[in-house]
Amino acid sequence: MRWLPCLYWFLCIGLIAACDRASSNFENGDVKESSAPQSEAAPPPPPGEVAPKEAKGEANVEIKLIKTGTLEFETSDLESTYQRIRTAAQTNGAFVSNESTANEYDRIVQHLTIRVPSRNFDPLLSAISKGVKHFDTKNIEAVDVTEEFVDAEARLKTKKQVEQRYQDLLKRANKISEILEIEKQIGELRAEIESIEGRLRYLSNRVDYSTLDIRFYKKVAEHRVVEENRFGRAFRNGWDGMVSFMIGLTSIWPFLIIFGIGGYFFWRRWRKK
Structure with missing residues (x-):
């Protein structure tokens, strides 16, 4: 039975060696796992750029523009210009919402306000501009709403x-x-x-129908006022003044009668003295 202690010690030594190998393998596994490169998170987009999802959402938004225009020019024939503008408006599906004519100092002015579908705004503008040599005013504006x-x-x-x-x-x-x-x-x-x-x-x-204000005019002879004769004007002013004075006296006739009667009695008493 002397061999039993030796067997016991051999088993202990074997168990200790097995534990050392397991511990060594575990440590080596940890080192390999820790040394493996970790996947880095995708960097955020730069401040000036838009993420793909956000860009896609913004691309689906329809741009809303309100277009307006103002035109003013001189013409030699008001009627033909008016008919040309009306024809161009009808061709582009537009309608006249306001129309007026005025006689100014040295010109006859016609004003039209036209509502036109936004897609036809530029074609209508081009049709009206044909034949116009010079625009006194040409202002086109598009407001993003x-x-x-x-x-x-x-x-x-x-x-x-x-x-x-x-x-x-x-x-x-x-x-x-x-x-x-x-x-x-x-x-x-x-x-x-x-x-x-x-x-x-x-x-x-306002987005579906743009607005175009058109003002065109034709120059006419100036209306000069002939200066009146000074003497005739002075005579007329004197006559007007006298008429005004008589009207004023007529409006206070009761007071004139009272003062006249009082003055008569005062004069009679003064003569007796």
């Missing part, structure tokens, strides 16, 4: 959602005070919704 349009649509959507929640609360309300309060809130929301809808309709109309 996309931001206001999108903001109004977003506010409208939010307020309609809130209104629907109030409608749901109204169906479950039991107390009269609750019903009155909810109806008050619904009324205020409805007024705001109708205001936003009206603003959107106005913007849509």
